Amino acid sequence: MRTPEEYYSDLKKMRKNIYIGGDKVGRDDPRLSGNIKVMQTTFELAQNQEWEDIITAKSSITGHKINRFTHLPQHPFDLIQKQKMIRLAATRVGGCIQRCMGQDALVALSVATKEIDEELGTEYHQRFLAYLEEYQQKDWAAACCQTDSKGDRIKRPYQQENSEAYVHIVEEKSEGIIVSGLKISITMAAVADELLVVPTRALTEKDRDFAVAFAIPADWENIRLVTRPVWLRKRKKFRCPYTEMGVSESVVVFDNTFIPKERVFMCGEWQFGRRLALLFADSHRFSYTGCKPAVSDILCGAAALVAEANNIHHSSHVMEKLSEIAGTGELAFAAGIAAALYGEKTSSGTFIPNVIYANVGRRLMGEFIYHEFNILTELAGGLSVTLPFEEEFLSEETRKDMEKLMKRNSDISYEEACHIWRFVESLAASPMTSWYQIAGVHGGGSPIMETITLNAEIDHEAKKNIARYLAGINKELDQSKELWRKPANLTIDQR
Numbered sequence: 001m002r003t004p005e006e007y008y009s010d011l012k013k014m015r016k017n018i019y020i021g022g023d024k025v026g027r028d029d030p031r032l033s034g035n036i037k038v039m040q041t042t043f044e045l046a047q048n049q050e051w052e053d054i055i056t057a058k059s060s061i062t063g064h065k066i067n068r069f070t071h072l073p074q075h076p077f078d079l080i081q082k083q084k085m086i087r088l089a090a091t092r093v094g095g096c097i098q099r100c101m102g103q104d105a106l107v108a109l110s111v112a113t114k115e116i117d118e119e120l121g122t123e124y125h126q127r128f129l130a131y132l133e134e135y136q137q138k139d140w141a142a143a144c145c146q147t148d149s150k151g152d153r154i155k156r157p158y159q160q161e162n163s164e165a166y167v168h169i170v171e172e173k174s175e176g177i178i179v180s181g182l183k184i185s186i187t188m189a190a191v192a193d194e195l196l197v198v199p200t201r202a203l204t205e206k207d208r209d210f211a212v213a214f215a216i217p218a219d220w221e222n223i224r225l226v227t228r229p230v231w232l233r234k235r236k237k238f239r240c241p242y243t244e245m246g247v248s249e250s251v252v253v254f255d256n257t258f259i260p261k262e263r264v265f266m267c268g269e270w271q272f273g274r275r276l277a278l279l280f281a282d283s284h285r286f287s288y289t290g291c292k293p294a295v296s297d298i299l300c301g302a303a304a305l306v307a308e309a310n311n312i313h314h315s316s317h318v319m320e321k322l323s324e325i326a327g328t329g330e331l332a333f334a335a336g337i338a339a340a341l342y343g344e345k346t347s348s349g350t351f352i353p354n355v356i357y358a359n360v361g362r363r364l365m366g367e368f369i370y371h372e373f374n375i376l377t378e379l380a381g382g383l384s385v386t387l388p389f390e391e392e393f394l395s396e397e398t399r400k401d402m403e404k405l406m407k408r409n410s411d412i413s414y415e416e417a418c419h420i421w422r423f424v425e426s427l428a429a430s431p432m433t434s435w436y437q438i439a440g441v442h443g444g445g446s447p448i449m450e451t452i453t454l455n456a457e458i459d460h461e462a463k464k465n466i467a468r469y470l471a472g473i474n475k476e477l478d479q480s481k482e483l484w485r486k487p488a489n490l491t492i493d494q495r
């Protein structure tokens with residue numbers, strides 16, 4: 001497993017193909033440093049014996065010890081460990097740990113390549129396993145490029161006037177394929193070793209050229225990353241881990257890019273577009289049941305601290321609001337545990353989460369996110385967005401005034417109050433605030449996508465059967481359809 005330093009040293013060797021604010025830059029650009037720190041945390045935790053069970057796993061291919069972020073879950077316990085890993089890591093970086101998208105894409109590819117081979121006699125799965133072995137051995141971190149720029153939302157890929165709206169196959173050769181098109185909003189692509197590309201939606205036969213999946217180094221020839229990093233103002237005195245972290249999204253431009261055959265995992269099998277897209281989305285929605293409870297932990301902790309700073313923490317409405325944030329976070333976590341226990345062993349051997357529980361957990365958190373920020377804002381009062389700059393808390397001329405401003409709860413020192421208020425400002429009134437809110441709604445698919453998935457999965461007829469029985473229309477209750485009847489048969493072997 002790589003150390004944080006080895007990861008960064010590998011990044012620095014990559015070809016400059018990133019565009020930020022008018023500059024063409026490499027991975028050592030300071031605007032990416034917060035993003036790199038987040039990623040380094042995933043390597044650092046794996047070196048820590050205390051977290052060994054959670055952050056590392058035994059490879060299902062080689063049996064070697066690997067970073068769990070490169071692992072394919074094999075049983076329910078593996079999924080629960082993944083969920084715990086994400087929650088643990090997320091609390092250390094202030095929220096999104098960013099390395100799970102790559103893992104979720106690996107999960108999706110492992111299952112889909114096997115299923116395509118089984119139905120169409122292709123040879124994708126062995127190819128994928130050979131790639132994964134290298135991925136695990138080199139301890140790579142990948143971005144998942146799923147979201148296409150999509151152009152006119154109402155039109156299918158083949159109907160678009162601009163064919164670049166979806167990544168597609170331009171040419172097929174014996175040694176590989178040429179692809180073009182734009183993927184957008186791709187988190188951590190600028191600090192990833194690899195890009196994993198999967199389709200974004202269900203496809204029709206006419207969309208054959210858009211049915212494409214592959215893996216490629218992020219600095220490969222004819223790939224451009226047009227990147228928007230998010231970082232926070234550097235502190236002079238009241239330094240804190242939260243403002244050291246950052247994130248970035250990229251428009252990933254494939255411009256007649258050659259993909260070697262051994263890295264192509266879908267090429268024209270349009271029938272599997274929906275399956276592969278959903279395998280990623282559902283696996284990623286499960287990941288949210290780990291990271292989103294951590295975001296709730298952070299928001300709840302900050303709300304509790306600022307309530308203390310305002311000396312309102314004993315009021316009943318404060319306690320009620322705090323328990324609302326904490327309770328909802330735990331509900332999402334519980335949905336993740338249910339998704340793991342009721343998950344499914346696929347023919348590839350990869351164990352995938354239950355679709356219904358993963359989606360209800362993710363949708364709950366996507367819809368609740370603004371409410372959590374609202375609670376923090378309500379308890380903090382307006383100062384979170386009107387707080388004077390740090391310099392005024394340090395300068396001889398204004399420090400005395402700022403001391404008076406900070407004096408609210410006599411049990412809290414000036415220094416501590418400064419840390420609390422600056423943290424609340426960073427959390428509730430900064431570019432990161434909007435990032436977390438919008439990522440909460442759309443990351444992993446907008447809430448409407450979860451609703452569509454749920455409506456496809458939920459057996460409404462079974463529910464009507466219950467109502468028919470209770471209403472006296474039917475004499476018998478069809479018990480075979482109830483979801484609670486099919487939990488995974490957990491045995492000690494599966495742990």
Ligand SMILES: Cc1cc2nc3c(=O)[nH]c(=O)nc-3n(C[C@H](O)[C@H](O)[C@H](O)COP(=O)(O)OP(=O)(O)OC[C@H]3O[C@@H](n4cnc5c(N)ncnc54)[C@H](O)[C@@H]3O)c2cc1C
Pocket residue numbers: 101143144145146147150153154155184185186187188249435438439442443444445446448
């Ligand atoms: C912070 C952040 C990080 C992200 N990271 C990643 C990442 O790492 N990898 C990745 O692949 N993606 C990533 N995404 C993208 C994310 O998955 C998408 O934002 C999400 O799926 C919604 O797609 P969209 O943004 O194109 O919005 P749209 O699909 O354009 O949705 C906008 C609205 O249009 C509606 N709509 C769309 N199509 C139709 C239609 N045909 N008919 C009627 N209504 C329609 C939607 O329901 C929605 O209300 C990220 C997004 C964010 C915000």
